[in-house]
Amino acid sequence: MPGNKYNGNSNHFPGRVERLLRVRELRKSSRVSHLNDSADNCNGITEPFELEQRVREDDNFSVSYVEQFLEGAAAARVLSEGCERQDGRPFRQRLLVVANRLPVSAVRRGEDSWSLEISVGGLVSALLGVKEFEARWIGWAGVNVPDEIGQKALTKALAEKRCIPVFLDEEIVHQYYNGYCNNILWPLFHYLGLPQEDRLATTRSFQSQFAAYKKANQMFADVVNKHYEEGDVVWCHDYHLMFLPKCLKEYNSKMKVGWFLHTPFPSSEIHRTLPSRSELLHAVLAADLVGFHTYDYARHFVSACTRILGLEGTPEGVEDQGRLTRVAAFPIGIDSVRFIRALELPQVQDHIKELKERFKGRKVMLGVDRLDMIKGIPQKILAFEKFLEENAQWRDKVVLLQIAVPTRTDVPEYQKLTSQVHEIVGRINGRFGTLTAVPIHHLDRSLDFHALCALYAVTDVALVTSLRDGMNLVSYEYVACQDAKKGVLILSEFAGAAQSLGAGAILVNPWNVTEVAAAIAQALNMSSEEREKRHKHNFAHVTTHTAQEWAETFVSELNDTVVEAQLRTRQVPPLLPTKNAIERYLQSTNRLLILGFNATLTEPVDRKGDQIKEMELKVHPELKEPLTALCSDPKTTIVVLSGSDRNVLDDNFGEYDMWLAAENGMFLRITKGEWMTTMPEHLNMEWVDSVKHVFEYFTERTPRSHFELRETSLVWNYKYADVEFGRLQARDMLQHLWTGPISNASVDVVQGSRSVEVRAAGVTKGAAIDRILGEIVHSKSMRAPIDYVLCIGHFLGKDEDVFTFFEPELPSEGMGIVRTKATDGLKLPGERRSSLKISASKSGTKSSQRAQRSSPNSEKKITNLVSGSARRPSPEKISWNVLDLKKENYFSCAVGRTRTNARFTLGSPDDIVSFLKELADAASPSSE
């Protein structure tokens, strides 16, 4: 195959980790040199100072911060390492960030005037921390703009902030954002289950919401496509845009597309309840790189793809027909410097003073959450109530400040939550409050950045009790602002942050109100030494694992994933050049077509796999005509070479005029004649009973696995069993076969992707082929050599020796098969061709000799193996080149595999059908 092992290319391609380590080093040294450059800067303004200066100068801090980010002040240094444009200027990679929400929400002030306010939420906070790229942000401005004047004016206002709007009308927002995103995906991904469909009005059924979701995603894609320039990196964010990678790749398969999920990805058992589960997974898999906050979420995603879609999960990601979607964990961080520096600002200091005064003599606990059911606000307040109940001495000495930012207020579940929280807070304040003080201060609003930083800095304990949370940046921000006070973080074990801040925090199960109450007591009573130790640990994490690091790592892995895919593609043989294969076929005089059966000529089955249907192999109904036509051509010999047993081939191909080679060529029959065996005479089959016991044992213990007892092999198949259990069982089985009592038997154990096969040693399709050829040549009384070979199949690695058997490009030395290079006068200078000399007195004798060579234990004679099968009598001695094959006339083709020895590939049996139809049409007498 071009570019495969025969090329002997010894160039060293650095592996993925090697490449990523290099990029990381470059990034680090670039940062050092950047800092040095900045320090040497004559006006002395380094980037953070510049930011701070702007903060001081600008009342509207948030918008200026957005501006600072979007102006790409620090530009794309990382990826520009070593890359200069021809004009010597550094290459700047553009990053298109695509998220449902823009970092600013628009408020209409007049027909053509708009003001912009920063959007609240973890995604916005994190991405604003990313300053290394020349970024454009594409998203929805959070407002319906039906008129053209308004749209134009808003587009212009946003363009100044390097934001590009996607205009979604009210109905779409209702069905896509409030409906599918926030009423279906959001609760499902946070383990809150799906809403009952009958609770929704008919216009809000799953179907219509999903249709709106797809439509909205296409609208985002249209805007990206409009602004995309070659070389850009497109980074899609979150559950709102799971369809986007697919839409983008359909438009331009070369686009570098990454997708990152900010929420948890739930266990596959939860995801599989979603009616559109498969479509969504496939759409995400169109991306080059898929990222999650934690390894757990990544693992759940891969497992959903293997269990629901039946794809292969590998340590790198998910593989579908040779294409890999890389899946990995990229824990997000915050721009810690921004918080640390903000604490020094006079307005923040003023806030801090005020707060200290206000809560003098009391310990202050803080909760900052969007008012969302995933944040566990009711559970938090109930735990606080329990704490007050059990610790009367603390009642007038502690206060809980709960900032509950209103969010998704159009969704009924969120409205209900607001009332529920108000009710509980009222009850507790009524119960424990005094005339002058209440234990809970509950605010239904957001705070500005400075007020938030001040709160983070003065409070003694932060209480994060999310029932599930993708990461939870509030916990990071709290730690960043606590370097003076060293407050305690109580953190839900169900927040992604628990994996990174778990060492320093007190981890709790938020559902266990008693445990949380105890954690509150522990935090309030903690010694300063312990607080310091815990804080130090988490502070180190928060200040090193920043939002910048997160984005740089993601984008550099995305770039690298594309490089890796290109390297992989180079190793993948090209698609079968069908036109050329047909042309060469028409020009040749003695053609041999070797066709596999299973997954080559079989009827397509539903992707999920219907076990009963699939186990009964059926030839593709559309192949009837082309096969009949091709078989009737006297210049063409067709052999179906399969692992299946004789009955299966009889049932499927009995009506055609062709050769059937069952059990990997151990039995051969021309359809007009009897079955004969080409089996080596002394093939040892004494192991069969022992292996059968082993297979029975594993089949009994592995639901939905089955085994097939053939005459020369046994196959245990676990394709329909639980994939992970099946693999474990296969491992156990293989261990036993390799090391147990039958390990010395003369067998080969062949591992398929979801099967284990045990065969007599030396039995392969390649080993059988010259015996088969001998019989065919003899039976057809062939006198002219075969000058065209087409060999197509979905073969196990071990059987791919049938591809190499005919390979004119291969040196003949060292091959276990009898082949000679053509040396006759027909050979032209520089011409490569394969030839096969049949020189033994009978093909069967030659075959059995070879089988003996490859299996030292095969001296025991095979007896009565097949009743009713005749061993062919010796054909008369023939000694001539039966094969005279120019490389241009050899077409080996793997079906549905990309790692192969074949020269070419085809994707599926459907492609074979189209090709054979075309071939038969071209060869039919009417088209001549």
Ligand SMILES: O=P(O)(O)OC[C@H]1O[C@H](O[C@H]2O[C@H](CO)[C@@H](O)[C@H](O)[C@H]2O)[C@H](O)[C@@H](O)[C@@H]1O
């Ligand atoms: O824009 P909204 O619908 O009002 O919601 C705000 C954001 O909430 C979610 O944030 C998540 O991202 C954070 C950063 O990665 C993470 O720390 C947090 O755990 C997540 O809940 C949502 O994923 C965003 O899309 C929303 O913008």
Ligand SMILES: O=c1ccn([C@@H]2O[C@H](COP(=O)(O)OP(=O)(O)O)[C@@H](O)[C@H]2O)c(=O)[nH]1
């Ligand atoms: O009044 C507020 C309350 C919160 N936040 C920000 O909202 C984000 C919340 O992110 P988190 O990851 O904790 O949860 P999410 O809301 O994204 O689910 C944090 O960056 C907070 O600083 C804010 O800007 N103003």
